[in-house]
Amino acid sequence: MGLTPQEVAAGYEQAADKALEIMPNLVVKEATDLRDLSMVKKFLRSAITSKQYDNEEIIADLVAKACVQTVPKNSYNFNVDNIRICKLLGSGVSSSMVMNENARIAVFTCPFDLTQTETKGTVLIENAEELMGFAKGEESEVESQVKGLADNGVQVVVAAGKFGDLYLHFLNKYKIMGVRLTSKFDLRRLCRTVGAQAQARICAPPVNLLGKCDSVYVKEIGDENVVVFENKGEKGNVATILIRGSSQSRIDDVERAVDDAINTYKALTKDGKVLPGAGAVEIELARQIENYGEKCPGLEQYAIKKFAYALETLPKCIAENSGMDATDLLTKLNAAHEAGQQNAGIDIWKNDIMDAAENNIFDLYAGKKLAIKLATDAAATILKVDQIIIAKQATGGPKPRGPKAQDEDDEGMA
Incomplete structure (x- = not known):
């Protein structure tokens, strides 16, 4: 031409x-109220259908609930990281759900165990009474710490490290649940969810630094035991979408559809117009x-x-x-x-x-x-590119000269 x-x-x-x-x-339309569940579901269906054609209604309902629960007062500040996805094998996609008695929660970023100094010490024990007294002092210190938590109304302790046997004994004695959470990212999300402030060392934090949750319980889902922190209210800072499926590939496909829908909601908070x-x-x-x-x-x-x-x-x-x-x-x-x-x-x-x-x-x-x-x-x-030059490693041609062989008569000369 x-x-x-x-x-x-x-x-x-x-x-x-x-x-x-x-x-x-x-x-044709504009999302004016991103807290309207039915409106949000309509706008998310197309994004889900491209990945999961038969289950778009189920997934749209789950994602819409999670997004509406976690959207802040200013929807422009909606954060997609506040919606977590948990995948468990077994059952079907229709068994997927969104997780949300009044429990006070203390969160620690350290192991819930006795601290040890870097230097080693030696204790001379001469009789059985001194041995009993040494162990008793350690036990009384641990019990006083756990009792302080119980007196503040703490029912759940979440720690980033292991729980020591002695601490577990007194947690059971005072009927306090212990949860180990090794991921620092999950620990931060839990603090946002329950409104707790994490403590760097074992102590009895004041009531205003404790978190609150409607119920915390262990539930067997499939062949996995999971700890559920559930808030029964309609609003929350973090929501978890639990995806079920008969195979790992099936769950992964649903996860991609959920991820697309969450990002679609995020885009609607920036510009609500749709075509x-x-x-x-x-x-x-x-x-x-x-x-x-x-x-x-x-x-x-x-x-x-x-x-x-x-x-x-x-x-x-x-x-x-x-x-x-x-x-x-x-x-x-x-x-x-x-x-x-x-x-x-x-x-x-x-x-x-x-x-x-x-x-x-x-x-x-x-x-x-x-x-x-x-x-x-x-x-x-x-x-608009005028010329394309393909860069590649040069092959062939003369080899570079190596170092010249030293003359035997030059040995020892500077």
């Missing part, structure tokens, strides 16, 4: 600018950009038309992956959009077209906008 790469790149950039100009007019999904927005953009290209007088019009043609790739792939005749379906979609049905998308169940907005199939406005912008930038950057 005789177009230079620079002209093609200019046409792509012109088409991308036009697409970004059109997109605000295609917005019709199911290929509707791509077809409408392709139609309007092609009409725009027809009106452009320069050579860029050919690149603009090819840009519009490239946008039809996504609905074409959806149709082919669903076993439909892509050519026939694209013809129906183009006819519907020409008739003014901007939200017309692909219905993979009926092998026909449908209104994507009415069926709650949405795409993120922010995600679609960035995808078009970055893809155009990448294509334009490659087209």
